[in-house]
Amino acid sequence: MDIFSWVVVLTLFLTCFTLLVAGIIDAVRDGKRIDERKSKETQHL
16 A cells, blocks of 8 residues: 555544544533433432
């Protein structure tokens, strides 16, 4: 493989990795929000 091919592969890999990490962080934040809503609902009952 030449240098250009390696650059393309690395760019694609980093893009996918960044999207995965961002998705995981968003999911964790959503999970925390849901837990907070549940705890508030249980306190009202």
